[in-house]
Amino acid sequence: MSVTTMLSSESGLSRRSFLRVSATAAGGLIIALYLDFPVHAQAPQAKTYPPDAFVHIQRDGKIVIQVNRLEFGQGVQTSLPMVLADEMDADWTQVVAELAPAGDVYKDPVFGVQMVGGSGSIAHSFQQYRELGAKTRVMLVAAAAQQWKVSGAQCRTEASVVYGPGGQSATYGELADAAAHVPVPENVPLKKASEFKLIGKDTRRLDSRPKCDGSLKFGLDLDLPGMKVAVVAHPPIFGGRPKSIDDKAARGIPGVTDVFEIPTISKGTAVVVVADKFWTAKQARDRLSIDWDFSRIEPADTEQLRAKYKDLAATPGNVAVTRGDLSVLDGVSAANRIEAEYEFPYLAHTPMEPLNTTIRFDGDRAEVWAGSQFQTVDQMAIAETLGLKPEQVTFHTEMAGGGFGRRATPDSHVQREAASIAKRYKGIPVKLIWTREDDVQGGYYRPMFAHRIEIGIGADGMPLAWRHVIVGQSLVAGTPFAAMLIKNGVDETAVEGASDNPYEIPNFTVTAHHPTPNVPVLWWRSVGHTHTAFVMETLVDELATHVKTDPIAYRRKLLKPEEKRMRGVLDLMDEKSASWRNHVPEGHAAGVACHECFGTNVACAVDVSIENKRPKIHRVTVAVDCGTAVNPLTIESQFQAGVSFGVSQLMAKGAITFKGGHAGQNNFDGYTPPYIIDAPVAVDVHIVPSTEGPSGCGEPPVPVISPAVVNALFRLTGKRYRTLPLLSL
Amino acid sequence: MQTYKLTVNGQTREVTADPGTPLLWVLREDLKMTGTKYGCGISACGACTVHLAGVATRSCVVPVSLVGDRPIVTIEGVGEDRVGRAVQDAWVAEDVVQCGYCQSGQIMSAVALLKSRRKPTDEDIEESMGGNICRCGTYVRIRKAIKTAAQQLA
Amino acid sequence: MVYSGTAFRGSSAVFILIASLAWLSTLSSAQGTSQQAASTTREAGLAAWQQVYSVLTTPRCINCHTATNYPEQGDDRHRHLFNVVRGPEGKGVPGLNCVTCHQSANADSTGVPGANNWHLAPLSMKWQDTNDNILSSAAVCQSLTDRSKNGSLDGPGIVRHHEQEPLVLWAFQPGHHRDGTARSLPPLTHEQFVAVTRTWVDAGMPCPQNP
Secondary structure: OOHHHHHHOOOOOOHHHHHHHHHOOOHHHHHHHHHHOOOOOOOOOOOOOOHHHOEEEOOOOOEEEEEOOOOOOOOHHHHHHHHHHHHHOOOHHHEEEEEOOOOHHHOOOOOOOOOOOOOOHHHHHHHHHHHHHHHHHHHHHHHHHHHHOOOHHHOEEEOOEEEOOOOOEEEHHHHHHHHOOOOOOOOOOOOOHHHOOOOOOOOOOOOHHHHHOOOOOEHHHOOOOOOEEEEEEOOOOOOOEEEEEEOHHHHOOOOEEEEEEEEOOOOOEEEEEEEOOHHHHHHHHHOOEEEEEOOOOOOOOHHHHHHHHHHHHOOOOEEEEEEOOHHHHHHOOHHHEEEEEEEEOEEOOOOOOOOEEEEEEOOOOEEEEEOOOOHHHHHHHHHHHHOOOHHHEEEEEOEOOOOOOOOOOOOOHHHHHHHHHHOOOOOOOEEEEOOHHHHHHOOOEEOOEEEEEEEEEOOOOOEEEEEEEEEEOOOOOOOOOHHHHEEOOEEHHHHOOOOOOOEOOOEEEEEEEOOOOOOOEOOOOOOOHHHHHHHHHHHHHHHHHHOOOOHHHHHHHHEOOOOHHHHHHHHHHHHHHHHHHOOOOOOEEEEEEEEEEOOEEEEEEEEEEEEOOEEEEEEEEEEEEOOOOOOHHHHHHHHHHHHHHHHHHHOOOOOEOEEOOEEOOOOOOOOOOOOOOOOOOEEEEEEOOOOOOOOOOOOOHHHHHHHHHHHHHHHHHOOOOOEOOOOOO | OEEEEEEEOOEEEEEEEOOOOEHHHHHHHHOOOOOOOOOOOOOOOOOOEEEEOOEEEEOOOOEHHHOOOOOEEOOOOHHHOHHHHHHHHHHHHOOOOOOOOOHHHHHHHHHHHHHHOOOOOHHHHHHHOOOOOOOOOOHHHHHHHHHHHHHHHO | OOOOHHHOOOOHHHHHHHHHHHHHHHOOOOOOOOOOHHHOOHHHHHHHHHHHHHHHOOHHHHOOOOOOOOOEEOOOOEEOOOOOOOOOOOOEEOOEEHHHOOOOOOEOOOOEOOOOOOOOOOHHHOOEOOOOOEOOHHHHHHHHHOOOOOOOOOHHHHHHHHHHOHHHHHHHOOOEOOOOOEOOOOOOOHHHHHHHHHHHHHOOOOOOOOO
16 A cells, blocks of 8 residues: 555545645655645644553653654653643653554644654644643643532642642543543643643653663563564665575574575665574674675766766756846856855665564464664554554654754665565564674765855845855656655755745755755755755855945845744844854954744854864854744754754765675774764853744754854964865865 | 673672673663763773772773772762762753763763862863763753862862 | 785885895794894894884884874874874873773774774884984984893893884784775784894994995
8 A cells, every 4th residue: 555545545635735745654745734824823633632641640650651753862752741741731750652563643743744853743743742741731630620620710739739729639540530530621722831841841752761771672672572683784885786605504504493585665676684683684694695686776886977967067957946037147257156066975874773673473463573763664664564554553662862854765675675574483572783884885875966056246245146056866757756845857855945944045046956866865863954964055255345335244144034034043143152153262263143944943053163174163153043933952952963863974985885786884993973072062042032822843953053264264274165075174 | 702790889790792892782671770970992982981999990891801990989879989079060050961861971980080189170170071972062060060069068 | 925015115125125035035034032142243133123124114113113193093004093193101191092992903894903902102112203203224323232221121022022012013913994994014924024134133233324
């Protein structure tokens, strides 16, 4: 059953919301939603969410709250329970969070699939979890009122206790059974912001302690009786297949169960080793001798692609946006033109926990354990592979060691592999593990991109005309989501952040080309913003320099008048960094950048020097407007850590390069994420006070840091850096 | 296959494994102690860090045949020790973790540092923690938590 | 005989090749403490020194005789990955010691070399400059024969060091990479290395003049 069919069978959806939902069934599609609708608007809920699927009050008072999306570092398993617990007037010390399994009621209320991505968790489920908490509270009060023969209006609640008018009291634990029999109310009043006890307060994560004492189990840690482990030898070039396999040495290792072939989603064939233990399976795989057939397969090559992309960028592509009259550019003298070419490499996500899925196939049912960002889609793919219906597949959501988009794949390729393997071992759980080498070499990268920009500067020093060509693979072409996300031949995920930038540029055009090299690609934390923010914010810096204007002042002048929230974060960043920004030590320089990402506005300033030919980031001051700040401590964490993640793009070994069809890097020695010395030393985060609906903080920290750093570097070296990653300075 | 007697968190455990099996996988699969993590397998990330005879050791590259009778302490046992407990408490107090997958290794490295330097400087922290990867990027709070733990232990 | 390509530099390579072939054809099995001093001329000693130098400057040895805050690794002698540093005693730092990964024997199943007490040579025994360029034969010879720098070793001490020190022995049995390929070897066997060391010491440890 295809995703489209699944979506269209949703009951109660109008045609309009069907279109919206089908457009947003995969993470990157979120972009379309943000382009089309105000981010804080929530779709009219087509479903009701039964509180008993989300909240379980135990007799001892423990409150178990189901979280409808994966926890993979962003803190949602604390923030969403906070929201519910606040409206519920629950005793926070009694709250326990669990990750909900795949289920209809756990689908994202705006997107209609169970998923996490696009920094949408709080934005989409804030209202939902408030209502769940409020309804639960009303039901508890009703149960108490019934027992005491008073009216609910005469009762009040505080910290998991209902108090009656005559001095009566009962704990939520005592009332739980009775409350379960109270009809779920349709509409309930919600708290005023001034009444919040948890929302808006710094709240430490619920999952901290077990993550610090080794007790928390990630998907990779799962151990089930009789479990087998599988590793897969993937074709070194995507789409290849074995001509011949010599598995004699592999099979000779004690503990190896079997060696066989399975199809891969990129239409090639892979070879599986199943064994009792991981090390055995890995040793056996190393001893496979496979002669691969790569005929009729295009081998990707970075140098060839660079040349091709450069040529394409010199020609207009399909139009993403256009306004005004670009012929104005022709009349601008050379002294008032900026022409710039930018290059960005393939990026791997490399979440710390290698990809894994465990499946037990029982013939008429299956059970799955996976740290998935995309439960609905994955459940369907596994069902399809096993010849089952999705409802026959119990899908447990495991805590995941990072994701950054890697665990949300529209083609569910890892899950399909796991299901193909598990199908052969009825009744036996099989854990598929991708090694780190599999992960670094296995594709699904942030695509390579090239940009070419021509800017004509007006007499007032502002950009008068701006012609922008973007070249890079489409994330959704060839998928059911292409219809909604590709407009006029342009994949919106490739141009977001540029086509919709907040600056007043009267004559402006963005066009795009989408080549199709043989490399699977995927959204990487902040998606199109990863490269468009770098281009926009370094060019704006260049414009400011051109007219000898302070970069913050220049942005204030250039921003469209309606960009109040961007001005707000610029102002706050200015205020909080002025004390150091204008007094950096000898050998240091400051750089700034600002960007909106998925509805959240961010501005940052960085203090950078050069040490051992690398940028050393001493300090980052960042201002963020994410609407209502549910958990400021988490928001601070997201920005402190997120800018450190963003530095990935600057790392000297922060690129996946192709030669002869496969990646030249296979582990952290060749593809290196930031270590502590590469990351900013100090990051201070400032949140704009707001009562607007909340927007996300998962991805917004990432786009701003790289341009801010290279803007600072310009002041130290006089060079503009337009090719990432940053090699030796 | 050979049988090895290992001392893990104070207990003697016997395992039968291929001599070349990294200690990491013996801990995880033979002893079912999954607190020590697999991140890379090439000692690049530190997620597999344990203490061998008190020395921080990357268990993904140490074959079980080379362990000998050196006592092993893992993340599951490091809290029994005053320094270990202080580090774990500081990690919780400072809300360090995000996904948490690297943190077993970060904590084991930090404990080794604090056992050796009661008042680590920023430079000490950068050097000792310099080989641990946190993909989420929680380095700012890791620095803070180490200083918090140092204060507690003073 | 295995020659490591990086051991030879420029035109001296040809000289060393010819000299060593000539020299080794006259080597008797010089085990034990036979009195060779009388017949060991300065020229013979210098030629033996070149042999010693050819081993010292192979990656297996020179990667730990750095002038910097870090060791090197690999035949291309790149800076050791993962941000490992020298530390106050050349043993790394708490949490990231050399022995954090390098055990007392090679771990071929994981590709990590090992020998007892894996650590860096002290800075006084650096054989490179701070830009990782290998020092000249004259400079290294000076360094080796300076008792204030070499750990107070006299000639017999140096012979013993070359003969018995585990880290030296390791260079001749350096184990395998994780892809199963063998690490490259120095140009002499260990026995040959000890023999030429002895010859050089017997000749009074002559050093070439500064080029």
